[in-house]
Amino acid sequence: MADTYSNMLPLGTKAPNFDLMDAKENRSFSLSDVNSDKGLLIIFGCNHCPFVLHVMPKLNEVIGEFHEKGISSFMINSNDPKIKPEDSFEKMGEFVDKYNLNMPYLYDETQEVAKAYDAACTPDIFLFDKDLKLVYRGQFDDSRPGKGVATGDDLRAALEALVSGNPISEVQKPSIGCNIKWRKA
Structure with a gap:
């Protein structure tokens, strides 16, 4: 397992649109389906990555x-x-059931959405404000598989600041995880 760091998309970037199929409800979702008065959290994840599996219960x-x-x-x-x-779409449905996932789990079959977000690893975390401008991108916390218990401290601090209307620290550590498995050209 090679550790890959997130690319740290510039703060203020507008959330790129997407229209992807959900393994949980078997329907498509897009940015227009965001029903939130505070913000949007997008996590690039997968079924197999030890970094995702390490944080999954606390992330959920x-x-x-x-x-x-x-x-x-x-x-x-x-x-x-x-x-x-x-990491197939069919296996994503099993992952949803296993973790009782509290969010839609979308399949980026063409990988165009990952490219639009400049996603590099799993988990790669992006938090946008109510205007869909990027306010946080980075790690879930300092724990790693086999090293500490997942707490979500870094993401939680950003989320708390966003929902309470406080500034989010611009000091943000990159996420680390497995690389996205890109299609061969």
Whole structure:
């Protein structure tokens, strides 16, 4: 497993649009489906990555908590299932059930959405304000698989600041995880 860091999309970037199929409800979602008065959280994830699996229970808890505070959330899988069959759309449905996922889990089959967000790893986390401008991109917390318990401290601090109307620190650490499995040209 090679560690890959997020690319740190510039703060203030407007959320790129998407129209992707959800493995949870078997319907498509786009930015126009965001129903939030506070913001939008997008996590690029997948079914197999040890970094995603390490944070998943706590991430799901944080997402449920902040949904009640006005944050919409989506997880997007952009991995090529020819490289990682366990990341197929069908397997995504199993992942939703296993983790009782508190958000739509979208399939980026063409990988165009990952490219538009400059996503590099899983998990790669992006938090946008109510105007869909990027206010946080970075790690969930300082823990890693086999090193500490996932707390979500970094993301939670950004979410708390956003929902309370306080400034979010511009000191943000890149996320680290498995690289996105890009299609071969």
